[in-house]
Amino acid sequence: MANLQVTLAGLHLDNPVMLASGILDSTPGILRRMSKMKVGALITKSISIKPRPGYPGPTAVETTPGTWINAMGLPNPGLNEFVDEFSLTNGSVTIIPNLVADTPDEFAKLADAVAVAGAKIAEINLSCPHPKASYKGRLAAQDPRAAAEVVEAASTKLPIIAKLTPNVTDIGEIAVACARAGASAISAINTLAAIDIDPELERPILGNGYGGLSGAGIRPIGLRKVLDIVQALTAANLDTPVIGMGGICDADDVVRYILCGAHLVQVGTTLAGNPEQLSNITEGLADWMDRKGYQNLEDFRGRVLEWF
Numbered sequence: 423m424a425n426l427q428v429t430l431a432g433l434h435l436d437n438p439v440m441l442a443s444g445i446l447d448s449t450p451g452i453l454r455r456m457s458k459m460k461v462g463a464l465i466t467k468s469i470s471i472k473p474r475p476g477y478p479g480p481t482a483v484e485t486t487p488g489t490w491i492n493a494m495g496l497p498n499p500g501l502n503e504f505v506d507e508f509s510l511t512n513g514s515v516t517i518i519p520n521l522v523a524d525t526p527d528e529f530a531k532l533a534d535a536v537a538v539a540g541a542k543i544a545e546i547n548l549s550c551p552h553p554k555a556s557y558k559g560r561l562a563a564q565d566p567r568a569a570a571e572v573v574e575a576a577s578t579k580l581p582i583i584a585k586l587t588p589n590v591t592d593i594g595e596i597a598v599a600c601a602r603a604g605a606s607a608i609s610a611i612n613t614l615a616a617i618d619i620d621p622e623l624e625r626p627i628l629g630n631g632y633g634g635l636s637g638a639g640i641r642p643i644g645l646r647k648v649l650d651i652v653q654a655l656t657a658a659n660l661d662t663p664v665i666g667m668g669g670i671c672d673a674d675d676v677v678r679y680i681l682c683g684a685h686l687v688q689v690g691t692t693l694a695g696n697p698e699q700l701s702n703i704t705e706g707l708a709d710w711m712d713r714k715g716y717q718n719l720e721d722f723r724g725r726v727l728e729w730f
């Protein structure tokens with residue numbers, strides 16, 4: 423019988439399949455519903471210090487079947503309301519707040535506040551591809567020094583997962599900088615910077631113009647980036663766990679990421695309209711391991727690295 427249990431920064435999770443930030447996670451009620459699934463942990467929509475209203479619509483459009491472009495604008499009620507409304511301590515499944523900010527000090531303030539509210543670990547979003555400031559400048563996750571500064575500032579009160587962007591030349595270098603700065607895990611990938619155009623209206627398809635691509639079509643890019651991260655961490659003698667995501671639609675996709683060296687995975691876009699798929703994916707992973715005769719995730723993690 424397959425054992426799916428996994429440890430993340432000292433936390434014991436029933437299985438390695440997490441709900442990704444940004445989908446079915448914006449209210450306590452939706453999170454409660456998702457906690458009934460076979461899921462290792464739930465990650466919240468990004469929380470900022472002040473409330474953010476989000477961008478004007480359309481905010482999410484399916485560009486090709488299964489692949490979506492979105493620019494939500496990080497809508498959230500702000501730190502105070504989040505801490506009041508979301509219980510981080512007494513659910514049956516670990517809830518991991520995802521934090522977004524513009525400076526290391528703001529990240530530190532958010533991390534400290536969610537730690538006081540009972541969070542055991544937080545994910546920091548260094549990588550949303552379309553904040554206004556990034557149209558000309560760079561995201562924290564596009565600069566190893568900036569990413570490291572944020573990780574260092576945020577990780578004083580609780581373990582931190584650094585969520586990276588694929589929109590860089592060398593994602594391994596950024597992952598190593600984050601790990602050396604104290605990140606307890608690296609998650610990747612956030613969405614690919616993208617635009618799409620409505621030929622009839624002769625304008626961008628999204629209200630915000632700029633957006634990020636997610637869903638089935640980006641899976642091979644996610645796998646490549648996770649492979650790059652695992653190789654770079656290994657070369658730097660770092661054993662920081664990697665959480666793979668990008669285009670996971672079924673159990674085979676989870677297997678693909680673990681074969682590339684991921685310890686855990688996050689599932690997002692495919693759950694829009696089909697939340698139960700989360701449990702199907704976890705059950706499918708156990709079935710695959712049983713069929714292959716694997717008892718633990720370590721039995722096949724990183725198996726394809728020798729091919730590269």
Ligand code: SIN
Binds near residue numbers: 493494
């Ligand atoms: C959004 O809220 O616009 C997307 C967030 C992200 O990609 O990190």
